[in-house]
Amino acid sequence: MSGTKDNPVDVAVIGAGIIGITAAYFLQDEKKSVVLVDRAGPAEATSAGNAGALAFTDVLPLASPGIMRKAPFWLLDPLGPLSIPPAYALKIAPWLRRFWEASRPAAYAASTRAQVALMRISRNEMTQLVDSAGLAHMVRSDGCLEVYEGAAQWQASLPGWQARQREGIVFRHVERDGIDALQKGLSPRFTHGTFVPEWQNVSDPRDFALALYARVAERGATFQRGLVETVEPEGETVVVRFADGTTLHAKQAIIAAGAWSKPLAEKLGDDVPLETERGYNTTLPPGAFDLKRQIVFGGHGFVVSALSTGIRVGGAVELGGLDLPPNFKRSKAMLDKAKAFLPGLDTTGGQEWMGFRPSMPDSLPVIGRSKVSARIAYAFGHGHLGLTQSAGTGRLVADLLERRMPAIPLEPFRPGRFS
Known part of the structure; x- marks a missing residue:
């Protein structure tokens, strides 16, 4: 039996969301045996309820020059694009200080360069992954339409589009006739x-x-359900200790547990300022609206997505950690706005959801080795870009564990960059 002290599995991947599943796929390309470990089932947390976007053009960090002037106005609306529950305000203060530091022009420019590099490799690797895994039929290239209420709001968006243009991102501005041609x-x-x-x-x-995940399982990966308390180096292996007292032994490990990664890193001595964006959405039944492509209501912080399973209305940012009860007034507020913005939208029969986005102050994920052992790698903190950056991250952590030179510099993503 693999996974024992005498017969360790090659790699234990802690977290069976899209990042962990994708990492497992790339490790199998290296002929590694893999065990995926999660407290729930595969893709049962944030990977289940996001907007479904492969947002490779979304290269601008949230922490940007001027953001701290806008944030107080957003915070005045408890159901607006950004909120912090009063019960969580003191706890998140250190993260907000780092967020402010990351919004300074020089830091923002550096984060943007790193994000662009990660997006490029993620696009390339995802293209190859969907082909090799036979998933191309599940990817649509309908484009995305961001809309603005008036010329002033559109003008305010132009610096961000100019920054994207410098990175070779293709887009076109449209006025009302163009909007109607793209989405009635x-x-x-x-x-x-x-x-x-x-x-x-x-x-x-x-x-x-x-x-x-089905492809990964077909190739021999196994799944183990359990609450992981620690991941520790032990001699020439890594031992994963579960809350029920059982253990799993591996030659190497990847911590890709999303918003639940921080305590595991802390127990290894890595101080990672990971916070939790609580994202809300409502998925309406198929046919609720004839939606041609994803619509972004940037001024209101949410999107409307056309999925095979229905119309999903969701987004916004609530910085509230893992323990506070959900505030589904936020999803209701977005749904009310969506009805006003898309008057033909049928808002009946929807299913509400809340998920936890693991977010770093500079909008960059953590990709790198633990300081205590080169056998343990980190792959978490992707915010709302986990699906988008999953293939690039899978390639990079596979390179790390194989001791290969990664395709892009990993210094901007190192775990200790805020220490």
Whole structure:
């Protein structure tokens, strides 16, 4: 039996979301035996309920110059694009200080360069992955339309588009006639828009992740359900200790547990300022609206996505950690706005959901080795870009464990960059 002290598995991957599943796929290309470990089942947490976007053009970090001037106005609306529950405000203060530091021009420029590099490798690796895994039929290239209420809001967006243009990202600005040609039924309040033709979406994020997991399982990976308390180097191996007292032994390990990764890193002595964005959405039944492509309501912090399983209305940022009860007034507020913005939207019969996005202050994930052992690698903290960056991250952590030179510099993503 593999996974014992005398017969360790090659790699234990802690976390069976899209990052962990994808990492497992790349490790199997290296002929490694893999065990995926999770407290729930594969793709049952954040990977199940996101908007389904492969947002390779979304290269600008949230921590940007001027963001701290906007944030107080957003925070005045408890159901707006950004909120911090009062009960969590003191706890998140150190993270907000680092977020402010990351928004300074020099830090923002460095984070943007790193994000661009990660997006490039992620796009290339995802293209190859969906082909090799037979998942191309689950990816659509319908583009994405971001809409603006008036010329002033559109003008305010232009510096961000100019920054994307410098990175070779293709888009075109449209006025009302162009909006109608791309998507019928939008409220006339939206006078301007920007269309990104290379934007992609998966048919459904949970279905996509489970289809990839099925390929991983077919290739010999196993799954072990359990609550992991520690991941520790032990001689020439790594031991994974579960809350029930059992253990799993591996030659190497990857911690890819999303928002639950921080305590495991802390127990290894790695101080990682990971926080949790609580994302909300409502998935309406198929046919609720004739949606042609993803629509981004940037001024309101949410999107509407067409999935094979229905119409998903969700987004916004609530910095509230893992323990506070969900506030589904947020999903209801987004649904009410979506009804006003898409008057023909049928808002009945929806299913509400809340998930935990693992977020770093500089919008960059943690990809690198633990300081206590080169046998333990980290792959978490992707915020709302986990699906988008999953294939690039899988390639990079496989390179790390194989002691190969990674395709891009990993210094911007190192675990100790805030120490």
